[in-house]
Amino acid sequence: MRSKVVTIDRHIIDEERRFPGASGRFSALLYDIALAAKIISREVNMAGLIDVLGRTGERNVHGEEIQKLDAFAQDVIVKAMDHAGHLCCMVSEECDEIIAIPDRFDIGPYVLLFDPLDGSSNINVNVSIGTIFSVHHRVTPRGRPGQLADCLQEGTRQLAAGYIVYGSSTMLVYTTGIDQGVHGFTLDPSIGEFLLSHPNIRIPDPPARIYSANEAYYARWSRPQQRLVDHFRGLDGDGGGGFKSRYIGSLVSDFHRTLLQGGIFMYPPDRTSPGGKLRILYEAAPLAMVCEAAGGRASDGARDILGIRPTGLHDRTPLYLGSSNFVTLAERYLAGGREGSARGPDFQTSRISERGGSDS
Ligand code: P6P
Secondary structure (H helix, E strand, O other): OOOOOOEHHHHHHHHHHOOOOOOOHHHHHHHHHHHHHHHHHHHHHHOOOOOOOOEEEEEOOOOOEEEHHHHHHHHHHHHHHOOOOOEEEEEEOOOOOOEEOOOOOOOOOEEEEEEEEEOHHHHHHOOOEEEEEEEEEOOOOOOOOOOHHHHOOOHHHOOEEEEEEEOOOEEEEEEOOOOOOEEEEEEEOOOOEEEEEEOOOOOOOOOOOEEEOOHHHHHHOOHHHHHHHHHHHOOOOOOOOOOEEOOOOOHHHHHHHHHHHOOEEEEOOOOOOOOOOEEHHHHHHHHHHHHHHOOOEEEOOOOEHHHOOOOOOOOEEOEEEEOHHHHHHHHHHHOOOOOOOOOOOOOOOOOOOOOOOOOO
């Protein structure tokens, strides 16, 4: 038996007690997120047994086919979150516009931004998928419906960020700030409780030498991006190599592995997606806050993800996420400096012999 059993509700209460002026409203918001996660987990884990697999025949705002579980997860989160008086509005990957709080419900001070079921293309082949969420405090006057300005905030201003990964077990991982630690809870379905299983998660140092990217796109990448991966592969003759490649194709799963083992996850820009594929508000920014709160880094290849202020609800970004040294190394390669080597934990930088050829 574990030394002590701490449910997520108890953890949230204990965390709230650290802030004497806390209203309890924020805690209640986190409870509701955990409740929605339990309901989605139940459906995801039964997906093979009941008719929620397959497609709805509808498409989301990005033209992507909506799987039935996508629609279900979206519905569960909105219905779990819209009536308790915590939120002034919501933003979802599945909805083009801001989701307003129905008039019959009280309006609160927070904004919830979420990807209800990321990685949905993996649902039918039983690969882990996930929910990603981010919480901001509104910036416009209270009492009225939330507005675009309340949603388009920099990631540094997030009050909470986290994800649920529906895998061999269901885990909820969240942080309430870069200096507040990262805490992981595993769902015990026999009692319907998230139990604290990973207190104060830190990305391991030295990290596992794992790089994660869809290498099928290599030909579409910039030359510096290709050189970076060549370095990880040990092909550039400068002490790289010794890496494993791991790519699940489900952001939450690839990030969860990176958080627990170290390494670097990359979704680079390429000729077909020059701005990257992943969304800032409800994918990159929340995972960036979790990553940095665990001692890692998150970059778009040149800038901190958390410093980016999007201009649109569904803005995309390139994403480099994981162990600080690997993300910094990636930035150096992408800047064309090609300095630095992932030779070992000390990451001695060494100038790579200049090679001919212009960067594309
Ligand atoms: P690709 C899943 O569709 C997703 O949005 C993320 O979960 C994942 O990281 C990425 O797309 C995979 O994209 O182009 O490698 O299939």
